[in-house]
Amino acid sequence: MTGRRWYAPWLFLAPALAVAVTFFLIPFSNTVVLSFTDASTLGGGHFTGLDNYRRLLSDDAFWLSLRNTALYVVVVVPLMVVLPLLVAVLVQRRIAGIGFFRAVFYSPVVASMVVAGLIWSWLLSSDGLVNSLLRALHLVAEPLPFLTDSRLLLFSAMAMTVWKGLGYYMVVYLAALANIPRSLLEAAEVDGAGPVRRFTSVTVPLLRPTMVLVATLSAIASAKVFAEVYTLSDGSAGPGGEARTLVYTIREAGLGLGGEAGYASAMSLALFLGTLGLSVFVTRLNSQERQA
Amino acid sequence: MSAPTTIPLADPAHPSAPTPREAPAPVTPKPRALRLRAAGGTGVRYLLLLVVLVVTVGPFLWQLSTSLKGAGESVFGYPPQLLPHEPTLDHYASAARTVPVLSYAFNSLLVAVGCAVTNCLFGSLAGYALARMRFRGRRIAFGIFLATMIIPFESIMVSEFLMMRSLGLNDTLVGVMLPLAVTSLSILLFRNAFLGLPREVEEAAVLDGAGEWQRYARIALPSVRGTTAVVAIFSFVFAWDDFLWPLIVLSDPAHYTLTVGIQYLSGTFTNDQRVVAAGTMIAVVPLLLLFFTLQRYFFRGVGEGAVKG
Known part of the structure; x- marks a missing residue:
């Protein structure tokens, strides 16, 4: 099917290419260029070589953000790989009312992160529902500072991430579960394997590619975490900004009045390389384990 | 004990639809x-x-x-x-009095509907070119779209802000919309949908003298309605829920979208949890209604997006 006019395909592509180039490729190139300058958000800037990157190495706020973000990835990814899978197995069988359960389990995905953040900050506040229940059950004497202790704030944000992502990855796993040949499960049953054994010996190995996909997606999403921490702390990232994440620090450094666009760009490139590295790492890890 | 019934996730929205029961009940009763x-x-x-x-x-x-x-x-x-x-229901009125929630909702609606339309239109045009046309540079165009998927938006947001300012679009809803106007995921979904159509119909149309535009508009696009619905819904929800970019690009509270506006309501104006709660309900209930009405497109979108995206 050859076009009669050579430019016809380009007319079809023009709007999408214009958006991709103007709002992705050019800003990305600009980020690379700016990272070697001392530009502010107001403009200007001189070439300063690797100064921004040198400064990163000794910037406590950057390292703190990096540590918090890394902790986020390390805690959230295993939870996101495992919990939605268990829920998917739970809703897989078509028992009465299962459509209702599936839909409700998905509903947090539809809510925006801000809505989720406001709901959770009310739940987790010092006189909120969670603390009241904990006190009613005599599990704690004093309310736990879920939102005002920076370490706990970070873990509260992680819990919210998992709550909001659970339904999404559940649907991803459901699609994969549907592709497992029933004959395999039946054969295992005939061989005397119970439900747990069938799950670990048949289902999990066959779902491996999906688990890698979920790990990659949730790792990249966790590396970019911002709204959870921002909304749970009313924009402060905890006392002294101790719960800051990488994106939080980039925004703080590079935007607003007198923002250091150049320095923030160097941080942005660190984030870009980090997400790239994460996806390569997860894929590698998977292929190595396969060979072993 | 019956074996677990594995049913493809083709249509999870209709659990009440009669499920194909494979075998008649066993004659001998189970122990x-x-x-x-x-x-x-x-x-x-x-x-x-x-x-x-x-x-x-x-x-x-x-x-x-x-x-x-x-x-x-x-x-x-x-x-x-x-x-x-x-x-x-007082607190709903109170939330609307404290900040212009309805005008925020209208701003969000404009952005979200705008994004749904542009993603369907521009995404299908680009997807059609990539799926059905042969031309020099196709690989490069495809590569550009894939590249934008690897770049996290968060890592270019500072430069994006500078770009918007040089275009004079900061603090406008158009500025909020443009970076989301056609995502690479939408393009890929359309490309895959078009690749899945039988070529014969379009080839017959070529013999009848139909040009590219007619094949796209009259034959291909009407055949991928499901994908169009998925792209429209996901673009809508994504734009409606977006927080970081509107937070960066909008500075005048009169232009806020709902997500930024609700955060503003809770942070600035009130300590009354009832009012904040009413505000969040206003922001989330329309989306929950949309979801419960159109569930199957949501589920289908997750499947296609995650597997192919």
Whole structure:
């Protein structure tokens, strides 16, 4: 099917290419260029070589953000790989009312992160529902500072991430579960394997590619975490900004009045390389384990 | 004990639709012990389902309950009261008086509908070119779209802000919309959908003298309505829920979208949890309604997006 006019395909592509180039490729190139300058958000800037990157190495706020973000990835990814899978197995069988359960389990995905953040900050506040229940059950004497202790704030944000992502990855796993040949499960049953054994010996190995996909997606999403921490702390990232994440620090450094666009760009490139590295790492890890 | 019924996730929205029952009931009755075990298994399954249900929907219900509680009623959770004693809608009016929630909702609607339209239109045009046309540079164009998927938006947001300012679009809804106007995911979904169409029909149209535009508009696009619905819904929800970019690009509170506006409401104006709760309900209920009406497109979109994206 050859076009009669050579430019016809380009007319079809023009709007999408214009958006991709103007709002992705050019800003990305600009980020690379700016990272070697001392530009502010107001403009200007001189070439300063690797100064921004040198400064990163000794910037406590950057390292703190990096540590918090890394902790986020390390805690959230295993939870996101495992919990939605268990829920998917739970809703897989078509028992009465299962459509209702599936839909409700998905509903947090539809809510925006801000809505989720406001709901959770009310739940987790010092006189909120969670603390009241904990006190009613005599599990704690004093309310736990879920939102005002920076370490706990970070873990509260992680819990919210998992709550909001659970339904999404559940649907991803459901699609994969549907592709497992029933004959395999039946054969295992005939061989005397119970439900747990069938799950670990048949289902999990066959779902491996999906688990890698979920790990990659949730790792990249966790590396970019911002709204959870921002909304749970009313924009402060905890006392002294101790719960800051990488994106939080980039925004703080590079935007607003007198923002250091150049320095923030160097941080942005660190984030870009980090997400790239994460996806390569997860894929590698998977292929190595396969060979072993 | 019957083997777990694995049913493809083709249409999870219609669980009540008759499921194909493969075999007629076995003639010999199952041993009593086995039947009891199966019944027990189902009971445990429902119990676990209820636990997950409480965890997923509980936070929404608590917020809804808070938004309906009367001013004289304690909203604090000690002892927790799920059902309001003096239910009232006052706080919804109060939220709307404190900040212009309705105008924020209208701004969000404009951005979200705009994004749905542009993603369907521009995404399908580009997807059609990539799927059905042969031309020099096709690989490069495809590569550009794939490259934009690897770049996290968060890592270019500072430069994006500078770009918008040089275009004079900061603090405008167009500025909020443009970076989301056509995502690479939309393009890929359309490309895959077009690749899945039989070529014969279009080839026949070529013989009849139909040009590229006619083949796209008259034959290809009407054949991928499902994908169009998926792209429209996901673009809409993504734009409606977006927070970081509108937070960066909008500075005048009069231009805020709902997500930024609700955060503004809670942070700046009120410590009354009932009002904040009412505000969040205004932001989330339309989307929940949309979701419960069009579930199957949501589920289909997750499947296609995650597997192919």
